[in-house]
Amino acid sequence: MESLPEIVQNLITGLATGSIYAVVAVGFTIIFSATQVVNFTQGEFVMLGAMGAYMLTAWNWRNLDFAGLHWPLALAVPLAVLLATAVGLLLGWVLMRPRTNAAGPSLIIITVGASMLLQGVAGQLWGKDAVPAQPFVAAPAFTFTLPAALVGPHAPPVAIEWQQVWVVALTLAMVLALTLFFNRTLVGKAMRAVSVNRHGAQLMGINVSRMVIGAFALSAALGALAGATIAPISCGYYNMGTLIGLKGFAAAIVGGLGNFKGSVAAGLMLGVAESFAVMAPGLAEYKDAVAFVILLAMLVISPNGLPALLRDRKAAA
C-alpha cells in the first residue's frame, strides 16, 4: 500500500506529462481531421520545440560554444515554435502537392520519412546526448504537506515544480485558444468544414489545400510549444519525439481519433496511468509500455475510442 503523499505526488507528475500527451493528441486530431492521415512527424515537432529553444538559449554545437546566442527564453521559445511551424508548413505543402495527392500508404510513408529525416538531422546538429534545458522560473519547487488528519504527523511533503505549473497552464491556455479558434473564427470554422466534408467544403469556396497546410502548421506550433515547456522536466534529446508522438497517438485513439475534448481527457488519463504504473511492483521497468498496451487494448475493445464506447453503453442501457 502506497502512502497518500506519494499518490498525490505521482498524480501531479502524471498530470504534467499527461498535458503534453494531450497537446500531441490534439495535434494528431487536427491533422487527421483535415487529411485522414496519421502524421508520424507529430512527435518530431515536440522535439524541435524542445531542442530549438535549447539551441537559442544555450547554443552549444558539439561543445563549440557560440558566444552571443544566449537569448532570453521569452525570445527563444517563440522562435523555436516558429521554426517548427515552418517545418510543419513545408511538410503540409509536400503532402498537398497534386502529384502526391494520391492517398493511401504513400502519404503515411512520407510522414515516416520526414520523421526519420528530422531525427537524423537533429542528432547531427545537437548530438545524441540529452540536453539540460533552462526552466522558465528559477525558483525552487513549491512544497506543501497534506493535512495531518489524512496522512498522519510524519508524512513527507509533496512538491510541485514551477515548470509543471507552466506545463499545465500552457496546455489549458492552448486548449482554450483552440476552442475559440475552431468555434469563433472564420478560418477555424473553415478548417472544421474541411474535416467534416472535404468535397463539400471545396464547393463552398474553401481552399482545401491551404486549410490542410494550415492544419499542419497549427499542430506543429502546438507540439513545439509543448516541447519547449516540457524539456526542462524530462530533458530534450534528438529522438524524444518517437515515444512522445506514440503516446500522444495512443491518447488520440483512446479519446476517439478526431475528437478534440476526448483527446485532451485521454492524454491526461494516460499521463496519470503511466505515472501510477511506476508505483506498482515490477511495473516501473515497463513504464513506457503502458501506453502501448492501452493503445492495443483500446483498438481491440473499441477502435473508435472511449467516448464512443461510453455512448454505446448509454444507448444500450
Added chain:
Amino acid sequence: MTRGSWFTSTLCWALVGVIAIAVAPLLAQYDAKELAKPLLLRQSYLLHVLSLIAIYTILAVGVNLLMGYAGQVSLGHAAFYGIGAYTSGILTAGPALSVHCSPLLALPAGVALAGVVAFLVGVPCLRLRGHYLAMATLGFGWIVFIIMQKWTVMTGGISGLREIPRLALGGFAFDSDVKWFYLTAAAALATLVVCANIVNSRVGRALRALHGSERAAATLGVNVAYYKVLVFVLAAMLAAFAGSLYAHKVNFISPNSFGFLISVELVVMVVVGGMASVWGAVIGAAAITLLSEWLADLGQHHAVFQDLHGVAFGLILILVMVFMPAGLTVGVRDLALRWFKRRRPAPAPQPQRQPREVARV
C-alpha cells in the same frame, strides 16, 4: 497474363536466381583478389553481406506482400523478426533454460509463435478500415523491443544472447560462410518462388483487389478482413523465419538488431524495390543492405558521417514516395518504358478509343 506465361517467367527467374547463387561466391573471390577495395578486402565479409541480403530479402518479400499488395503499412515488423531470433536464441542458448533444444526445433517454434502473435495483433487492427495497422504495429514493435531489453532473465537484456549454436542438418553442420551463403540464398529463393506463386493465385488477386478499394473488393465477394489477417500472419512468419536464420548465422543477438530503425529499413526496402513487386524485393534488400553497410563503414572512418542511417532512409522515403509513389524500380521502369515509346517512330496514327475513366468507388 495467362497461366503458361507466368509459369515460364517464374521458372526463368528461379533459374536466374540459381545461377546467381552459384556464381556469387566465385565473384566474391574474384573481387577480393582483383579490386582489393577496403570494404571487400575479406571474402568472408562479402559473403556475410550477401547472406544478410538474402535474409533481408525474405523479410522484404513479406513486408511487400503486406504493403505493396494489401496496402497495409507495418511499422513494427522488426518485432516479428526479433520474435523469431529470440525464440531461436532462448530455446537453444537461453540462460534461463537448463535444457537446450536443437536449432532445427527452435526455428519452426519461432515461426509458429510469430504467426500466433501476428494473428492476435492482426485480428483487432485489420478489421478496421484505414491505417490503424501502422500505429498499432509501431506500438507493438515498441512493446516487443522493451520486453527484449528489460526481461533480462530470459533475453539477456541489453547485452543480448551469446553462443547461439549454428544450424546442423543431421551430420552436416553449417559452419562456414560459404555454406551459410548457400543456405540463406536458397531460403530466399524458395521464399521468392513461393511468394511469386501466391501473388499470382486467388489470394494474390484478392489482395490486389482490396488494395484498389476495400469496399469494391468486399462487394465482389472478397473476405477483406480474412485476407488482410492472412497476409499479415504470413509476413510475420516469414520475418520470424528470417530472424531465426539470422540468430543461428551470427550466433549473437541483441535488442538493437530488432528496433524501430530496422522496421523503417524494411519499409525503405519495399519502397526502393517497388510496391507490389516480389522480385523487386531482392533489389530493395540488396540496395539498402549495401547502403547500410557502406554508411556504417563511412561512419567508422569519418566521425562526421556517423549515424547517417536515419537521414538517408528519411530522404529516400520522402523523395521516392513524392516522385514515384509506386516505388523506385517500378517508377524507373515506367519512365524507361515511356522514354522508349517516345523515341520509337510513331506508327501511323490510328483513331483509338480512349479508355473511359472509371468512376472511383
